[in-house]
Amino acid sequence: xxxxxxxxxxxxxxxxxxxxxxxxxxxxxxxxxxxxxxxxxxxxxxxxxxxxxxxxxxxxxxxxxxxxxxxxxxxxxxxxxxxxxxxxxxxxxxxxxxxxxxxxxxxxxxxxxxxxxxxxxxxxxxxxxxxxxxxxxxxxxxxxxxxxxxxxxxxxxxxxxxxxxxxxxxxxxxxxxxxxxxxxxxxxxxxxxxxxxxxxxxxxxxxxxxxxxxxxxxxxxxxxxxxxxxxxxxxxxxxxxxxxxxxxxxxxxxxxxxxxxxx
Amino acid sequence: xxxxxxxxxxxxxxxxxxxxxxxxxxxxxxxxxxxxxxxxxxxxxxxxxxxxxxxxxxxxxxxxxxxxxxxxxxxxxxxxxxxxxxxxxxxxxxxxxxxxxxxxxxxxxxxxxxxxxxxxxxxxxxxxxxxxxxxxxxxxxxxxxxxxxxxxxxxxxxxxxxxxxxxxxxxxxxxxxxxx
Numbered sequence: 001x002x003x004x005x006x007x008x009x010x011x012x013x014x015x016x017x018x019x020x021x022x023x024x025x026x027x028x029x030x031x032x033x034x035x036x037x038x039x040x041x042x043x044x045x046x047x048x049x050x051x052x053x054x055x056x057x058x059x060x061x062x063x064x065x066x067x068x069x070x071x072x073x074x075x076x077x078x079x080x081x082x083x084x085x086x087x088x089x090x091x092x093x094x095x096x097x098x099x100x101x102x103x104x105x106x107x108x109x110x111x112x113x114x115x116x117x118x119x120x121x122x123x124x125x126x127x128x129x130x131x132x133x134x135x136x137x138x139x140x141x142x143x144x145x146x147x148x149x150x151x152x153x154x155x156x157x158x159x160x161x162x163x164x165x166x167x168x169x170x171x172x173x174x175x176x177x178x179x180x181x182x183x184x185x186x187x188x189x190x191x192x193x194x195x196x197x198x199x200x201x202x203x204x205x206x207x208x209x210x211x212x213x214x215x216x217x218x219x220x221x222x223x224x225x226x227x228x229x230x231x232x233x234x235x236x237x238x239x240x241x242x243x244x245x246x247x248x249x250x251x252x253x254x255x256x257x258x259x260x261x262x263x
Numbered sequence: 264x265x266x267x268x269x270x271x272x273x274x275x276x277x278x279x280x281x282x283x284x285x286x287x288x289x290x291x292x293x294x295x296x297x298x299x300x301x302x303x304x305x306x307x308x309x310x311x312x313x314x315x316x317x318x319x320x321x322x323x324x325x326x327x328x329x330x331x332x333x334x335x336x337x338x339x340x341x342x343x344x345x346x347x348x349x350x351x352x353x354x355x356x357x358x359x360x361x362x363x364x365x366x367x368x369x370x371x372x373x374x375x376x377x378x379x380x381x382x383x384x385x386x387x388x389x390x391x392x393x394x395x396x397x398x399x400x401x402x403x404x405x406x407x408x409x410x411x412x413x414x415x416x417x418x419x420x421x422x423x424x425x426x427x428x429x430x431x432x433x434x435x436x437x438x439x440x441x442x443x
Contacts, residue, residue, distance in 0.1 A: 012432035060318070109432035113425070146410050152417035159424045218410045221318045235411040243420035247427045258436050 011102045015110025016117070019084075023118050028079045032118070035072055036126040040065050044133045058138040059221035062130060062147065066219065069126050069154050070212045074186040076122045077161035081115035082179030085169040085257055090176075108254040112166060119158040127151045146218035153215045153238070160208045160242035161186055163249025170253035170260070203231045208245050211238030303339035307360070308332050309368065309383045309399025319406050321376045329368035329383045329399055333360040342393065345370035346384045355386050355393050368399075374406040 023029040043065045047054070055061040083090070085108065127147070134143050144150075165182040172178040190209045197204040204210045211233045218235075308331070315326035333339050342355035352372055360366055368383050381404055385397035 008433045012429070103432075103434075103436050105434055105436050106432045109428045112431075113428045116424070116428070146412050148414050149410075149412055149417065152414060152421065156417050156420045156424070159421065163424075217407070218412070220320070220410045232408065235413065236416060239416045239420045243423050246420075246424040250424075250427060250431060254431060255437065 008103060008106050011106050012110045012113075015102075015107060016114045019111055019114030020117060023080055023114070029118055029121070032072075032076050032079055032122045033125055035075070036122045037129055039068050039072060040126060040129040040133060043068075044137070054137045057221060058134055058142040059144045059219050061137065062134055062144050062150075063216040063219045063221040065130050065133070066127075066150060066154075067216050069123065070157070070215060071187075072122060072126060073119065073154060073158045074161055074183065076119040077115070077158065077165045077186065078179050078183040080118040081112075081162040081165035081169065082182040083169060083175030084111040084115055084166065085253060086172045086178040087169075087175040089173040104258050105254050108166075108170075108250070108257055112162065112250050112253075115162045115165070116159055119162055120155050123151070123154045123158055127154070144219040144221075146220055149218045150215050153218060153242075156239060156242045156246070157208070157212065157215060160245035160249070163246035163253075164208065165249075166253035167249050167256070170256040198231070205237060205241065208241060211241060214238045303333070303335045303337060304341050304385060304387060304396050306333060306335035307339060307341070307385055307397050308334065309343075309385070309397065312382055312400040312402055314381065314402055314404050319374050319404055320409050321374060321406055322409065323374045323406075325372050325374050325381075325404070327368075327370050327372065327381055327383070327402070331358070331360065331366040331368055331383070331385075333362060333364050336362050338362060338364075341396075342386045342388070343368055344384055344386055344393070344395075345372060345381070346395070346398075347372060347381050348379050351384070351386075351393070351395075374404075376406050376408055378403060378405050380404075 020029075055064065087093075127150075131143065131147065134147075161182070164185065165178070168181040168185070169175075169178040172181065186209060190207050194204040194207040194210045197207070214233055214235060310330050310332060312327065312329040315328070316323075319325055327345060331343060338359055338361045340357070340359050342357045344355040345352045353370065358366055370383070372381065380401045382401040383399040384395045386393040387396050388394070
């Protein structure tokens, strides 16, 4: 089948479709969706199989599981965005990709949206399973009022992680290094820097991982294994910081890609 | 008329100050060994102080539970009260606890934001004032602000991100030259 995409918008849509098919073909999407199904299912099945009761509050039960969505979002960002741009250099596919009659901005934007959609798909499946478990365990009337807000926050956090991953992916030439950089920055480096700032009694408002707790606290509970911190992340600030990371990350990666391959 | 009114006000004020129900905490501490210190109170202990929930929000009615035990060989008369950040909350509850007996303590408090130390305290009345003499285990509780149920703000953020990506797809590439 011959596909003709003449306008940048058509090229963009085609690029998103191609990238999503690539994620599917490489089975990354499959693995991420499997994780999104298995993790919440384990929280429901294993305690019951071992004879433990569910937490008394639906909010606490939801917060316990949703707390792990953060790990899944970080993994998904590293999976789908970590090597989105660096992979083209690593495998030398950029030699054909950048010769195509399309703007590099369009290439970057389509890769970004594909990574975003894949991450959001994982988040949606995760929240869908948690909602089903909540209905089964506590009834539809007892679902946390903040579930919708939590889902949107998780999606926005995913977007910010993808934005950061794109920056790493744009200035490195190795897909392994950019994926590892994404993973370790979100899981270790930024949280450690946040803790250092907190130890100095400074609120790390710049750190995107600092606002992770918002995803669970909007449910009206903190995970039963979590504890109160020195500062409380502010809702509006968290949304602004995450949006900025996503947008600035995208624009910066586009600038770096255009600059690196300028002739 | 002014003279009798003034006398009445002074008398009423004195009555309020001297009534056993008034709670004042400014007096000198009453310690064991003081002639006015009831011996049995020294044998009272407050254990198992717990708050009703681990996650407390502003405006939530928090129930604090505890257990009072008399380890003396005679009954003890005193009062107990709920204490938040060093201030008595509510009216002190008098009790008469027999030798070796236990008494469950329960108090409720409408939570205000921030970190607070809550606990039970045993009070004795001296010259019409309640003097705290025995403190239970303090619980440090964090009262969280009410969760923000706001769909619009994160949705706006998501729309902004998608719009930025869509715009980027159609704008021309910047003209950058790499230095050689």
